[in-house]
Amino acid sequence: MLDEKKYKILSKVNVPADLNNLTNGDLNILCADIRQYMIDTISQIGGHFGGGLGAVEIAVAVHKVFNAPQDLIVWDTGHQAYPHKILTGRKEALKSIRLLNGISGFLKRSESEYDAFGAGHASTSISAALGMAVARDMKKENRKVISIIGDGAMTGGMAYEALNNSGLIHSDLIVVFNDNRMSIAPNRWQIANYFTDMIAHPDYNKLKDQVWELTGKLDHFGDRLRKILSKTASGVKSVITPGMLFEALGFRYFGPVNGNNVGKLVRIFNQVKDLKGPILVHAMTEKGKGYMPAEGDEQRLHASSPFDKLTGKAFKKKPGPPSYTSVFGKALVQIIKEDPKVFTITAAMPDGTGLDIVKKECPDNYCDVGIAEEHAVTFGAGLATQGIKPVLAIYSSFLQRGFDQIIHDVSLQKLNVVFALDRAGLVGADGPTHHGSFDLSYLRLVPGMVLMAPKDESELRDMLYTAVKYSGGPIALRYPRGSGLGVPLKDKFDKLEIGKAEVLKEGTDIALLAVGSMVNYSSLASEKLCDDGISCEVTNMRFVKPLDEKYIDSVVERNLKIVTLEENSIVGGFGSAVLEYCSSKNYNIEVLRIGLPDKFIDHGTQEELHKIIAIDPIGIYEKVKLFFSNKKVSTEVVM
Numbered sequence: 001m002l003d004e005k006k007y008k009i010l011s012k013v014n015v016p017a018d019l020n021n022l023t024n025g026d027l028n029i030l031c032a033d034i035r036q037y038m039i040d041t042i043s044q045i046g047g048h049f050g051g052g053l054g055a056v057e058i059a060v061a062v063h064k065v066f067n068a069p070q071d072l073i074v075w076d077t078g079h080q081a082y083p084h085k086i087l088t089g090r091k092e093a094l095k096s097i098r099l100l101n102g103i104s105g106f107l108k109r110s111e112s113e114y115d116a117f118g119a120g121h122a123s124t125s126i127s128a129a130l131g132m133a134v135a136r137d138m139k140k141e142n143r144k145v146i147s148i149i150g151d152g153a154m155t156g157g158m159a160y161e162a163l164n165n166s167g168l169i170h171s172d173l174i175v176v177f178n179d180n181r182m183s184i185a186p187n188r189w190q191i192a193n194y195f196t197d198m199i200a201h202p203d204y205n206k207l208k209d210q211v212w213e214l215t216g217k218l219d220h221f222g223d224r225l226r227k228i229l230s231k232t233a234s235g236v237k238s239v240i241t242p243g244m245l246f247e248a249l250g251f252r253y254f255g256p257v258n259g260n261n262v263g264k265l266v267r268i269f270n271q272v273k274d275l276k277g278p279i280l281v282h283a284m285t286e287k288g289k290g291y292m293p294a295e296g297d298e299q300r301l302h303a304s305s306p307f308d309k310l311t312g313k314a315f316k317k318k319p320g321p322p323s324y325t326s327v328f329g330k331a332l333v334q335i336i337k338e339d340p341k342v343f344t345i346t347a348a349m350p351d352g353t354g355l356d357i358v359k360k361e362c363p364d365n366y367c368d369v370g371i372a373e374e375h376a377v378t379f380g381a382g383l384a385t386q387g388i389k390p391v392l393a394i395y396s397s398f399l400q401r402g403f404d405q406i407i408h409d410v411s412l413q414k415l416n417v418v419f420a421l422d423r424a425g426l427v428g429a430d431g432p433t434h435h436g437s438f439d440l441s442y443l444r445l446v447p448g449m450v451l452m453a454p455k456d457e458s459e460l461r462d463m464l465y466t467a468v469k470y471s472g473g474p475i476a477l478r479y480p481r482g483s484g485l486g487v488p489l490k491d492k493f494d495k496l497e498i499g500k501a502e503v504l505k506e507g508t509d510i511a512l513l514a515v516g517s518m519v520n521y522s523s524l525a526s527e528k529l530c531d532d533g534i535s536c537e538v539t540n541m542r543f544v545k546p547l548d549e550k551y552i553d554s555v556v557e558r559n560l561k562i563v564t565l566e567e568n569s570i571v572g573g574f575g576s577a578v579l580e581y582c583s584s585k586n587y588n589i590e591v592l593r594i595g596l597p598d599k600f601i602d603h604g605t606q607e608e609l610h611k612i613i614a615i616d617p618i619g620i621y622e623k624v625k626l627f628f629s630n631k632k633v634s635t636e637v638v639m
Contacts, residue, residue, distance in 0.1 A: 037091065051079035055080040058080075074129040074132070104431055105431065120432075120433020129145050179284050243280070340365065343367070352423075376392055380392050380410070380417045421476060448474060449474050450473070455540045479516065503539050508537075512539065515574050529624055536624070552578065563623075
């Protein structure tokens, strides 16, 4: 139970209905309580932070005015939704957020009836909310539908597709635009610059007042004009407020309003909740609001590992090997300085992909396109037509959004675009929306694609160099989240032979064919298998496409059993490629595939998840031992 003295109002609020009898003064105290509770909790366990601090008043006001879960509230991603979770029966569960068997860091329908739509990727909320609104109309139900979307998500084209369709369908829908001028990093949204410049201009409010006063001096005509301007969505208001864009798309625009003033939000939500058609409320908020270290941070402490509450500084970890991400970023700077035609692209994740290093060292060879993966891919394709060498650094699960562009705009035209997929495999606390579980499968089927995965951070450097030097079409490399293995890094690069595997250890019983992160695990498992008298050949396959077919032929000729190992879905991935090749050659050989099961994997640390799924060294050892003994190997995973 929460301390009633420390959290005077929050200690009494367990579900949204508990807000019904609270005064504006109580609501202000509640907002302060929520902020303090977030600081107290997230400082201990880590998590997404700054966005939620800025959205406290929006969450409180929405739940004060609307009747969830009867009214459907759709949050865009989960970064801003921690206060929503606190207000909807999960304040104690917040202590377990993003931990194994704890609540999700994002919205999850199976977690709460108050989570109307699951969301981990951005820009989806308006589309989903419109679908719910149309379904409500079809079923003749009486409920409100509210979408809450940040300006960072407004860099995604899907949001505009939904806005346009909402204006055409004209169902009752309320969009709350949480405008904090930030994405994860400072926003890359040109329209936001227009909004910010206009609202900050000293003549903005003066101009609004002057236009209104002018109409009042025009006798009866002025009265009629005022009535028209107050009723129409295309009056002077559209010209002198940021609402012009939204009103052109068919929305009635209200704002901008102070989104960190809960009383004003409650008032405006009460004003608009019964209006007909699509409504947009523009709420200006401050990411990191109420916590000085966040307010002074460039990313407003968007997300953090456990930190000191007084300073906001993350607790120091024991020094270890550099991350794959940082090794990638530094290697890219080195490559760009040798070849200025290399150009890097990120989709709103400069720090997360290592391109912050490129931005600092080689700003002319860097572009952040915002949360717009589809555009990023085709933008890269356009660069490639002119002899530039684009490197797109995008999280594995985010690149899924650009799948059509990979096929239609890049591969079909055989353009030399490099795809660098960070966070491949299981990412840990962010869970199933962010796990890079499918990239080997969805990229392997693309004609002309070269696909590779490094066994360690040194090989990552060589693969990046190989990719930039490749001229035969699209090429991709995928690598995991977290620290490398601590291997020495060379000063220079080696260009790898496309489609050539590397035998690390010879054996006579079983060939462990591994890619990426599974190479080291396979080496460790082989040592334990050797102690049991099972001789394992350990091979770093390097390339998922094209396969080293000559090597596979040699394995078959030596009558070794084959085990494929990958941190990717077992459906359609590396193991499937090996099986397909063996089938095409009519090889009669036993093959065991080890990888991620055909299901979505929940959140937890990478180590915890690897153990549960049995793809860690012990799990590999146990599966291979059963396989060698001709016993059935279970692929069932219980989470």
